[in-house]
Amino acid sequence: MTKPLLICDCDEVLLHMVSHFQDWLSADQSIHFDFESGKFADALIRKDGSVVPEAEVWPLLETFFRHEMHRQTLVPGAREALKELERHGEIVILTNIGDEAHGFRVDQLANLGLHHDVVTNRGGKGRPVRALLEKHVPSHAVFVDDLEVQHSSVAKHAPEVKRLHMVAEPRLAPVIPPADKAHARIDDWETATGWILEQWEIS
Incomplete structure (x- = not known):
C-alpha cells in the first residue's frame, strides 16, 4: 500500500x-x-x-x-509537526532556490533536525509536484506553500492535490490574503498537522 x-x-x-x-x-x-x-x-x-x-x-x-x-530559524512547531507526519507518510521539501544551493539547503535543514528529501526548483511548482506524484504514487497528497501563485500552479498541473496556504511569519501573515486556489489557510503547524492528517485520512 x-x-x-x-x-x-x-x-x-x-x-x-x-x-x-x-x-x-x-x-x-x-x-x-x-x-x-x-x-x-x-x-x-x-x-x-x-x-x-x-x-x-x-x-x-x-x-x-x-x-x-x-x-534562518525554525518556524515554531515545524520540526515536531514533520516528525509526527513522518510517522504516517512521506515528506519532500520543494524549495524555490537554484540547483547550486541544493547542498546548502540540505545541510541547513539537517542542522535544524529536518532530514527529508529536498527538491530545488525555479518558477511554478505545478510541474515538479506532478513529477513527484508520478514518482511516489501516493495514496493522498498535500501541498503547503506561502505563495498564492504556487497554489495556482499546482491547481493547474496537479488538481487532485490538497493545497494548504501557510504564511508562518507573524508580521507578514496579516497582510497576505488567503490564496484563492488553496483548500485551506492555516498559519500554525499545530493546527496544520491535524488538517493534513485529515486529508491523508489518518484518524
Missing part, C-alpha cells in the same frame, strides 16, 4: 526568511526592506531613498541564500 505524501515549501513555512533577510539587508547592504507591507515590488529602499531595481533583488537573494542561510 502506498503512503500519503506531503510536499512542503521551506521559506516562511518551515523556516523564517524575510525577517532575517531584512536584518541582513539593513546591516550589511544599507537597504531597508519593508516586507510588512506585503508588497515586494519597490519594497527595498536604499538609505538614500532610491528603490532597488527588481533586477538587483534576485542577486541579493542569491547572496543571502549562499552566505547567510545560517541566520
Whole structure:
C-alpha cells in the first residue's frame, strides 16, 4: 500500500526568511526592506531613498541564500509537526532556490533536525509536484506553500492535490490574503498537522 505524501515549501513555512533577510539587508547592504507591507515590488529602499531595481533583488537573494542561510530559524512547531507526519507518510521539501544551493539547503535543514528529501526548483511548482506524484504514487497528497501563485500552479498541473496556504511569519501573515486556489489557510503547524492528517485520512 502506498503512503500519503506531503510536499512542503521551506521559506516562511518551515523556516523564517524575510525577517532575517531584512536584518541582513539593513546591516550589511544599507537597504531597508519593508516586507510588512506585503508588497515586494519597490519594497527595498536604499538609505538614500532610491528603490532597488527588481533586477538587483534576485542577486541579493542569491547572496543571502549562499552566505547567510545560517541566520534562518525554525518556524515554531515545524520540526515536531514533520516528525509526527513522518510517522504516517512521506515528506519532500520543494524549495524555490537554484540547483547550486541544493547542498546548502540540505545541510541547513539537517542542522535544524529536518532530514527529508529536498527538491530545488525555479518558477511554478505545478510541474515538479506532478513529477513527484508520478514518482511516489501516493495514496493522498498535500501541498503547503506561502505563495498564492504556487497554489495556482499546482491547481493547474496537479488538481487532485490538497493545497494548504501557510504564511508562518507573524508580521507578514496579516497582510497576505488567503490564496484563492488553496483548500485551506492555516498559519500554525499545530493546527496544520491535524488538517493534513485529515486529508491523508489518518484518524
